[in-house]
Amino acid sequence: AQTVTQSQPEMSVQEAETVTLSCTYDTSENNYYLFWYKQPPSRQMILVIRQEAYKQQNATENRFSVNFQKAAKSFSLKISDSQLGDTAMYFCAFMMLTRDDKIIFGKGTRLHILP
Amino acid sequence: GAVVSQHPSWVICKSGTSVKIECRSLDFQATTMFWYRQFPKQSLMLMATSNEGSKATYEQGVEKDKFLINHASLTLSTLTVTSAHPEDSSFYICSADEGTGGRETQYFGPGTRLLVL
Numbered sequence: 001a002q003t004v005t006q007s008q009p010e011m012s013v014q015e016a017e018t019v020t021l022s023c024t025y026d027t028s029e030n031n032y033y034l035f036w037y038k039q040p041p042s043r044q045m046i047l048v049i050r051q052e053a054y055k056q057q058n059a060t061e062n063r064f065s066v067n068f069q070k071a072a073k074s075f076s077l078k079i080s081d082s083q084l085g086d087t088a089m090y091f092c093a094f095m096m097l098t099r100d101d102k103i104i105f106g107k108g109t110r111l112h113i114l115p
Numbered sequence: 116g117a118v119v120s121q122h123p124s125w126v127i128c129k130s131g132t133s134v135k136i137e138c139r140s141l142d143f144q145a146t147t148m149f150w151y152r153q154f155p156k157q158s159l160m161l162m163a164t165s166n167e168g169s170k171a172t173y174e175q176g177v178e179k180d181k182f183l184i185n186h187a188s189l190t191l192s193t194l195t196v197t198s199a200h201p202e203d204s205s206f207y208i209c210s211a212d213e214g215t216g217g218r219e220t221q222y223f224g225p226g227t228r229l230l231v232l
Contacts, residue, residue, distance in 0.1 A: 037223075043206060045159075045223035091158060101147060101212060103221060105158045 002027045004094050006106035013082055014114050020067075021077040021109050023092030033095045034068065035103070036077045040088040048090070051075065079111075087113045117143045119211050121224035128199055129232055136194045136227045138209030144189035145211035149221065150182075153206040165192045199231045 003026045013019040025034070036048040051059045051068050058066050063083075067076045079086055092106040118141040128134050138148055147166050151159040163173045163184050171184035181203075183195040192211075196203050206228050210221040 042225070043153075043208075044225050045208065045210070047220070050220070101221075102149070102161055102164065103210075104161075107158045110156075 002029075002094050002096065002104050004092050004104050004106035006092050006109050008109045009107070010110040010112070012112040012114055015082060015084060017082055018078060018080045019082055019111065021079075021090055021092075021111065023075045023077070023106060025073050025075065025092070025094050027073070027094065027096070029096050031097065033097070034066075034075045035093040035095070036064070036066070036075075037091045037093055037105075038086075038088045039091065039108075040085075045091075049077065082113045084113050084115060087111060117141075117211075117213065117220075117222045119145075119209065119222045119224040121207075121209055121227050123227060124225065125228040125230075127230045127232065130200050131198055134196045134199055134229060136196075136207055136209075136229075138192045138194070138211070138224055140190045140211045140222070143211075143213050143222075145192075145213065146189065148186060148192040148209055148211045150184060150192075150194050151208045151210070153208060153226075155206075159208060162194075196229065199229070201231045204229055204231045 005024045032053045034051045038046045038048050049059050049061045049064050063080045065078045089108045091108045093103050095103045120139045122137045150162045153159050162177045163171045165171045165184050165186040167186045167189050173179045186192040208226045209224045212221045
């Protein structure tokens with residue numbers, strides 16, 4: 001069974017700093033997707049970034065980038081120039097493209113951006 | 116981008132009553148919809164996978180007679196919490212994918228907060 005582990009329950013950084021959120025996963029599959037989702041206080045789940053396992057190049061979306069290490073089964077999220085609006089719960093997630101396409105979420109990291 | 120709505124956004128009900136939550140894909144057809152439950156300060160737990168025109172697939176430990184799911188059309192799935200009790204109080208979130216060509220992207224609804232008194 002696939003599992004997703006986020007070892008940092010909570011983090012705080014000053015505005016404008018760079019922060020890295022850790023995520024490791026376990027799977028025996030070779031083809032899958034990895035995601036980082038943001039859940040702000042409104043509780044709306046927002047897709048931050050997505051990585052296809054078959055792509056070696058790390059995904060980037062503006063200030064958000066990932067460090068995808070497939071052999072190590074690691075998928076960390078780096079937020080550059082952090083902003084107050086980045087304060088949220090961040091979930092790392094895994095999905096295998098099977099008949100039911102289930103997403104498995106980690107327990108989340110609560111990120112506080114301090115002014 | 117694709118939008119998923121949920122209705123109601125919050126509901127308060129008495130113990131023993133049934134509550135229906137709707138999940139709609141507004142600008143795309145969703146072959147598959149998913150229902151999650153989220154307790155305060157916890158992660159999303161998948162409850163069931165709903166496929167249009169067929170029975171839902173429930174995760175282990177989820178009572179299918181308690182949480183009735185109907186996916187009657189390509190844009191609508193409903194979750195009915197039958198004979199709700201206080202322990203059913205939670206935040207319920209649905210998501211939907213676009214099917215072939217878009218299965219790797221799921222769009223989440225804004226969630227429904229259920230409080231059972």
